[in-house]
Amino acid sequence: MEGIISFGNKKSYEDFKKQIPNSVLPLFDSIREFCFSLGDKVVEDVRMHRVVFCKSMTFRWFVDVEPEKEGVIIKIQKSRKDPIQTIQIKKDQKISEFSQTIKDAFEEIH
Known part of the structure; x- marks a missing residue:
């Protein structure tokens, strides 16, 4: 799959999905699909408890996504100088409510 880089014995997204509550999985997948779009x-970096999306091999991350029981916590970074923005999305919310913020972070991160 494009955009996936593995260093050593890192988890795959398929393994990571097993720890996401079933009710939250559609939201998490939609965030992931939007980031790839x-x-x-x-570049996707699957970590122990979250998935981080970076821009190219410089690994300047712009979105950090962590599943919770009732939704997802997203941390958004537009630059190293700006404070990190934290958004909590409930499982019944749509990614479209936050897509512009994520897109802006992707475009602004260097």
């Missing part, structure tokens, strides 16, 4: 420079 931003362009071919998006």
Whole structure:
């Protein structure tokens, strides 16, 4: 799959999905799909408890997504100088409510 880079024995997204509550999985997947839709420079880094999306191999992350029981916590970084924005999305909310903020972060991160 494009955009996935593995270093050593890191988890795959398929393994990571097993720890996401079933009720939250559609939201998490829609966030993931949206991040990949931003362009071919998006790199996914699956970590122990979250998935981080970076811009190209410089690994300047723009979105950090962590599943919770009732939704998802998203941390958004537009630059290293700006404070990190934290958004909590409930499982019944749509990613479209936050897509412009995520897109802006992707475009502004260097």
